[in-house]
Amino acid sequence: MLEYRTKHVVMFSGGAGSSWVGKYVADKYGWENTILLHTDTKWEDEDNYRFMKECAFHIGVGITTVADGRTPEDIFRKDLYFGNFGTAPCSKQLKMNQTFEYVQDLLGKGVKPILYFGIDFSEVRRAPRIAYNYKHNVDVFEDGIEVRFPLIGEIDGNPVNGEQLLYGTDYLNEGNMPRMRNELVFECLEKQNFIKCDANPKKEIVEEWEVPLPRMYALGFKHANCAGICVKAGKKHYQLLHKVWKHKYDEIEKIEKEINDAQVAKNGRRYTILSKTEETGELDSKGNPKKRKIPYSLEEYRTEVLEGGSCDLTNDDDNENPCECVF
Ligand code: SF4
Structure with a gap:
């Protein structure tokens, strides 16, 4: 042996x-x-x-x-x-x-x-x-x-x-x-x-x-991977990216949009890096509103939240995710 x-x-x-x-x-x-x-x-x-x-x-x-x-x-x-x-x-x-x-x-x-x-x-x-x-x-x-x-x-x-x-x-x-x-x-x-x-x-x-x-790190990123444009990161990370490296946010937003458009054209499905939670209109066994995750593009996040300030995302559990690459 x-x-x-x-x-x-x-x-x-x-x-x-x-x-x-x-x-x-x-x-x-x-x-x-x-x-x-x-x-x-x-x-x-x-x-x-x-x-x-x-x-x-x-x-x-x-x-x-x-x-x-x-x-x-x-x-x-x-x-x-x-x-x-x-x-x-x-x-x-x-x-x-x-x-x-x-x-x-x-x-x-x-x-x-x-x-x-x-x-x-x-x-x-x-x-x-x-x-x-x-x-x-x-x-x-x-x-x-x-x-x-x-x-x-x-x-x-x-x-x-x-x-x-x-x-x-x-x-x-x-x-x-x-x-x-x-x-x-x-x-x-x-x-x-x-x-x-x-x-x-x-x-x-x-x-x-x-x-x-x-x-x-000095710019505030928790992890220094892939120059901040990580697909495993959550909304807080992208909020920071938008604030400190807007050109990078624009770059990944553009990539996401082009890929998303091609995917929708191919099979009607949306894939986005972020997601958000919405109520389904039904109640669970305890009488609480049922929720589900839906795709949420960087363009939507930018226009509604980062530049629009109109949307409450505090209940979304991927808010806090930094870039977490499983290498
Ligand atoms: S998951 Fe890893 S390889 Fe992919 S973008 Fe994030 S840091 Fe880069």
């Missing part, structure tokens, strides 16, 4: 979290055993590339870049579909599939990777889906590829992994993953010898590494 060597592969996205994780992994397991893997969507803000280079230099490990060659827009136009908060074809094809191919390549060279992600404790609910994807979508080992999350915390001296996040549940089994909430993961972690990570990556990178953060 083939004996595999282990390599620690950091999903180096271009943000502060994954850069901090890169340093953590290189310090803990050795720079010679660390790979900084960037899956390039070709949509990143130019200042992210500057940031990644400076961080990689500080960490002491070069960047390994893999790319499909297409941008998210190429994929949206081909499929006439953007995906949304729950599912995004760009994330799947440009990040996950690229990572799978890279993993296969490593395995062919006798290297078994462990993947590391820069998700922190405050957004821990994002991590189980990644663990699920790398358990079921990598057709190599029965249990998939191990994924770890140093910024969430450690158990017995090692970064918490996917199995530990969902300890005592069967959520990682095929078809069993519920819509995840932070509290569900907290309950699982509490049953183990878990120590929360209290690092502050942005502060450390600026003050100790002396590397200026990507300019998107």
Whole structure:
């Protein structure tokens, strides 16, 4: 049976979290055993590339870049579909599939990777889906590829992994993953010898590494992916984009409109990046109005809310979503 060597592969996205994780992994397991893997969507803000280079230099490990060659827009136009908060074809094809191919390549060279992600404790609910994807979508080992999350915390001296996040549940089994909430993961972690990570990556990178953060953070973005035009983001994110980078809002609004028009012409269906909630006119068993989600274009959001100030969207549950790429 083939004996595999282990390599620690950091999903180096271009943000502060994954850069901090890169340093953590290189310090803990050795720079010679660390790979900084960037899956390039070709949509990143130019200042992210500057940031990644400076961080990689500080960490002491070069960047390994893999790319499909297409941008998210190429994929949206081909499929006439953007995906949304729950599912995004760009994330799947440009990040996950690229990572799978890279993993296969490593395995062919006798290297078994462990993947590391820069998700922190405050957004821990994002991590189980990644663990699920790398358990079921990598057709190599029965249990998939191990994924770890140093910024969430450690158990017995090692970064918490996917199995530990969902300890005592069967959520990682095929078809069993519920819509995840932070509290569900907290309950699982509490049953183990878990120590929360209290690092502050942005502060450390600026003050100790002396590397200026990507300019998107100073503009108010929570994540610095795809230059702010992420199809998994919610209304608050697009409100910010409209305020600070109107040209980017206009760009994605135009793409959305063209794709939406083509989709409507093709089969009469509307696909938009955002959605909004409306009452159906019926009551549920408790006598409360039933609600449903309907497509809501960036053009509608801009004209009705951002420039019109006429629509109350406070009950929509995707209001708060920042860009959350499942890579
Ligand atoms: S950051 Fe957003 S737009 Fe970019 S690849 Fe990920 S999901 Fe798609």
